[in-house]
Amino acid sequence: MKSILTSDCMQIYQPREDSYLLEKYVKKLARGKVLDMGTGSGIQARAALEKADNVLAVDINMDAVNNLEGFEKLTAIRSDLFENVKGKFDVIIFNAPYLPSEGEFDPALDGGAKGFEVIERFLTKAKDFLEKDGFMLLVFSSFTDKKKVDQLIKENGFSFELLEKIHISFEDIYCYRLTIAF
Numbered sequence: 349m350k351s352i353l354t355s356d357c358m359q360i361y362q363p364r365e366d367s368y369l370l371e372k373y374v375k376k377l378a379r380g381k382v383l384d385m386g387t388g389s390g391i392q393a394r395a396a397l398e399k400a401d402n403v404l405a406v407d408i409n410m411d412a413v414n415n416l417e418g419f420e421k422l423t424a425i426r427s428d429l430f431e432n433v434k435g436k437f438d439v440i441i442f443n444a445p446y447l448p449s450e451g452e453f454d455p456a457l458d459g460g461a462k463g464f465e466v467i468e469r470f471l472t473k474a475k476d477f478l479e480k481d482g483f484m485l486l487v488f489s490s491f492t493d494k495k496k497v498d499q500l501i502k503e504n505g506f507s508f509e510l511l512e513k514i515h516i517s518f519e520d521i522y523c524y525r526l527t528i529a530f
């Protein structure tokens with residue numbers, strides 16, 4: 349079976365409304381050691397640099413990783429979610445691929461057949477990489493099945509608050525802040 353990490357010629361996701369929504373909160377809240385999961389163009393990683401001590405940017409797309417060379421305090425690596433990530437972070441950011449797949453799978457947009465599968469895999473592992481007093485910023489859409497995402501967040505031991513919801517054409521975009529539930 350072809351590894352998801354060997355697929356070539358992926359487009360780098362260019363910032364859209366969901367990116368700008370998240371960027372607003374990254375600029376406000378970033379601190380300490382930051383992990384930008386699914387960095388794409390690096391918009392969140394670069395916004396985090398304004399306040400963070402250092403940033404690790406991760407993407408499954410090697411072109412996105414190469415695109416982020418040369419920034420001070422920023423390291424970029426290729427990884428399928430946390431596969432190649434080590435250590436713990438004060439802040440983890442993820443503008444996830446969140447759409448239900450239709451036709452050919454696009455890793456920048458598609459979260460799996462139902463839309464929430466990448467988020468589910470992310471949430472299953474995230475606690476191991478988050479400092480106890482850290483938080484995560486997660487973006488997804490009304491196409492992702494909000495009820496299911498809320499349930500997955502709780503099942504994986506997190507609490508969440510909705511920072512903002514925006515409406516664009518046919519969907520709502522949610523920006524959540526997640527903390528470890530005690």
Ligand SMILES: C[S@@+](CC[C@H](N)C(=O)[O-])C[C@H]1O[C@@H](n2cnc3c(N)ncnc32)[C@H](O)[C@@H]1O
Pocket residue numbers: 360361362363364366367370385386387388389390391392406407408409412427428429443444445446455456457466
């Ligand atoms: C919706 S885009 C967000 C890009 C950017 N962070 C932003 O806010 O504009 C999702 C990104 O996640 C990456 N991605 C998808 N699946 C991934 C995985 N399993 N591991 C790491 N990155 C992944 C995609 O290549 C894409 O760059």
